[in-house]
Amino acid sequence: MKNYTSDLPHLPIWGSFKPDGSAWKLKERLFLGLPFSEYLKTVTASWLNRVLAAILVVGFYFLAERYIFGLSRITHGSNDYPWGLFLGFGLFAMVPLSASGFLLGTTVVIFGRKDFHSIERLALLNGLLGYFFAVVYLEVDLGMPWRLAYPMFVSFGPAAVLFLVAWHVATYLSVQIAELLPALFIWLDRKSWVKYITRISLGLTIAGIILSTLHQGALGALFTYAPTKIHPLWLSIDFQWIHFFCSAIFAGLSMVIVSSTLINHFMPWRCGKQFTADLDRITLGLAKGSSYAMFTYLVIKLVAVAHDNEWELLLTGWGGYYLLEIAIGVVLPMVMFARSIRTGRVRTARTAAFITVFGIVWNRLNTAIVCFNYQMYQDIPHWKEIWVTLTIYAIYFITYRFIVYRLPIVFDWEDTQEKA
Amino acid sequence: MGINIQRRSLLKGGVAGTLLSLFQPAKTASAHKIKKYPNSYGVLVDLTRCVGCRSCEAACNLEQGLPEPHSPFSDESVFEADEHGRARRTDATAYTVVQRFNFPQQDHPLFKKVQCNHCLEPACLTSCFVNAYTKTPEGAVIYNPDVCVGCRTCMIACPFYIPTFNYSSGLHPRIRKCIFCYDTRLKFGKPPACVEACPQEALIFGKREKLIKIARRRIEKNGSRYQDHIYGEHEAGGTSWLYLSPVPFSEVGFNTELPDEPILDGVKGFLAIVPMVLTIWPALFAGFHLLATRKELKPPATNGTHEEETR
Incomplete structure (x- = not known):
């Protein structure tokens, strides 16, 4: 795409x-304004797309095997490890990394911080x-996905x-679809429909926070x-839900930074002026938000260790691993965030x-797989x-990119003739 | 079970419950009543009597129509540790297995029969989001494959690692576990197949309360032969199957770190915050919104921000 825009x-x-x-026709909008043959060329020319295609071809074969012959x-x-990567990564890590929608929704709609507006849609999409x-x-992992x-x-x-998870994820999915519909409506030139969503946006956002x-x-x-x-260090009966909720805050915020960084770096042609101008400040x-949440998280983690009286466990091998996870996954990025705010180095x-996102995935995999059955193999x-x-x-990546390429996520849609 | 009722009614007050009650209120109302059944059955397993003949396994295999095993039930090589260095466990083709534990200082090994312990407040049941498990008044924890989604949370939740999943089926997978021979025997007050097959009377069937008395009497009579503990009397809220052992329970593969409370008790802390969040959050955040956007009210809004429109 880069080559064409020049x-x-x-x-x-x-x-x-x-x-x-x-007016751009729908077909043209779908193919980024290129004739179909040209569009196809841009798709196949990219080495990334070829790698993705190779992953998909083999992956779909495995998926067919899974659905026909079983997991x-x-x-x-394993009967000892009922949950593997599909849930350990796909559910337990993807969901906190997607907390961005409700966080930025809260920031912009509830707290009226319009200065975060240019990234709100990206956060919602994420x-x-x-x-x-x-x-x-989940549909890959469930025994009876139907x-x-x-x-x-x-x-x-x-x-x-x-x-509760099932109901909330289902409800929240529909809330998020509603929150993103304006972008789709605008893209489809149905701007008049947007006001119906705008009217309920406060309600949607509050529903998003609750859920x-x-x-x-x-x-x-x-x-x-x-x-x-x-392992008791990864499971605190009384604090587990707070740990997961609190870490979801900095997970979601960091994921938006990661996503916006990638978009800004690899598709500058797609970024609107406002988005590019605001991005560093945002x-x-x-x-800042992330580092506050991380500090809170560290405090609650410490409280949990004290509350469950697990100090001596910190000196064991598992304790070392636990401290390593916290040091690399939370303390290091927290200090870096703090420094970046002080020095202004974005x-x-x-x-x-990036480190935070890795840290969250690591933590969730530790809880779900590595430290599960810690007394076993x-x-x-x-x-x-x-x-x-x-x-x-x-x-997921392809869908994400497909939407960002087209819908007004990181740019503002011009719906008047003279400015286009 | 006041707490359960309270929690259920609170949940029902939530978003989910309200919508649910529109669909099938009657069914929702009866969900998850974990009653205590004082008159339920149980089995007492006495490790001092078990000789590891695996008759119980054979009887179970026949009674439940399970696939034929790879090696005959007389094969003793199954007692060897598995690839992970662990004693054998139940799987989708065996609802009960006998484990062997060797003690260098003793001339004979100890054998332990493993199957579903049929908890009084089963973790599999309380963790199941489609209510596929039922604790029957007779004491069995049974499973309904027609509603199971295959999420395998029950396998995560079971502190005894009992439920298994037949992963090798694409179209008809299901959880498989011991059901106390409920359909064919227990329902009619008859002992399960494994108990009937035991030649050593290592397993005795009866009312759970009576079994506890029998177990106590054995401990009292032969204090030197038994550990002064009935495993399952209190573990994880109590189980219908009870064990007596001559050696410390931790040495024969029992988890002795289990809390005496049902597994669900640890989850109740979270369940209790659900109604709080559902009721307080809307008001709290609407209030935040009003406070945070108050300044904008003073100068008349010029370009109709959406905060204005929401009011």
């Missing part, structure tokens, strides 16, 4: 109308896609934490069902955000399981 000044599509005054074809099918693909991962809606319509276990608080916490609370299986703002904040996921996890992530 040759064809009317591209990419910034608004409803071409320079000559005629044991691509996983170890949230929506993260949740959607968490459900996709019964996904059973807890909603067929049989109810309302005392179960997972019941997020509860299901981010609930993902942590799910592990309180296994008090004897997870990144530092997000870094690069530091961006690096810190370690289960290293089957390579096909890793491949399929990568496959779903590749689809």
